[in-house]
Amino acid sequence: xxxxxxxxxxxTEGEPVWTGxxxxxxxxxxxxxxxxxxxxxxxxxxxLGLLAGPGWAAFALLPLGLLLWGWSMLGRNWxxxxxxxxxxxLLISKGVLWQEETVxxxxxxxxxxVTSGPVERHFGLASVQLHTAAAATDARIPGLxxxxxxxxxxxxxELGEARSAGL
Numbered sequence: 345x346x347x348x349x350x351x352x353x354x355x356t357e358g359e360p361v362w363t364g365x366x367x368x369x370x371x372x373x374x375x376x377x378x379x380x381x382x383x384x385x386x387x388x389x390x391x392l393g394l395l396a397g398p399g400w401a402a403f404a405l406l407p408l409g410l411l412l413w414g415w416s417m418l419g420r421n422w423x424x425x426x427x428x429x430x431x432x433x434l435l436i437s438k439g440v441l442w443q444e445e446t447v448x449x450x451x452x453x454x455x456x457x458v459t460s461g462p463v464e465r466h467f468g469l470a471s472v473q474l475h476t477a478a479a480a481t482d483a484r485i486p487g488l489x490x491x492x493x494x495x496x497x498x499x500x501x502e503l504g505e506a507r508s509a510g511l
Contacts, residue, residue: 360428360435369487370422372467374415381411427485432507434474434500436483446483451507452476456500458493472496 389404420440428435436446455475464470470493471486488496 360430362426362428362435362437365422365425365485365487366469366489366492367422368467368469368489370418372463372469372487373418373422376463377411377414377418381407381414385411425486429496429499434483436485448474448476448483449507450500450503452478453500453504456497456504458490458497460490460493470494472500474500 384407385404388407389401392403393401417440421438424440424443425436425438427437432451433447433449436448438444453474453476455473457473457475458470459473460470464487468490469487470490471484472488472493474483474485476482485493485496
């Protein structure tokens with residue numbers, strides 16, 4: 345296996361190497377969108393059709409339109425999430441309309457935890473939650489592969505302990 349230089353990979357020396365979220369997170373979110381808005385569409389059409397007449401059942405197209413709009417918005421949001429491990433800190437970037445970039449210095453991390461709820465576990469996903477002394481700088485990376493989440497937790501914990509030893 346041949347490794348490339350920084351110039352070969354398209355990155356300059358000072359530029360962070362960003363990692364995006366796995367596609368499983370997008371699949372999970374889109375499935376939840378389809379389930380909830382699909383049920384809302386069917387329920388709205390049924391209720392309005394029975395109670396107010398078939399003409400009113402056309403209002404069920406509103407949740408269906410929201411589903412189509414949400415489908416593309418979820419894709420844009422998923423593509424906006426990324427993280428980069430640098431020498432002294434972790435960068436987390438997210439957001440479509442309001443872009444947010446969080447810098448978490450390794451020496452300021454107090455707790456790094458991996459969580460996975462029932463839906464996330466079903467899709468084989470986990471999230472990494474970073475806690476710092478200042479609550480405003482707590483950060484989260486959702487939808488990671490569990491092995492990557494554990495690797496990241498272990499690496500961040502190790503780096504955090506090494507950086508805080510000098511404080």
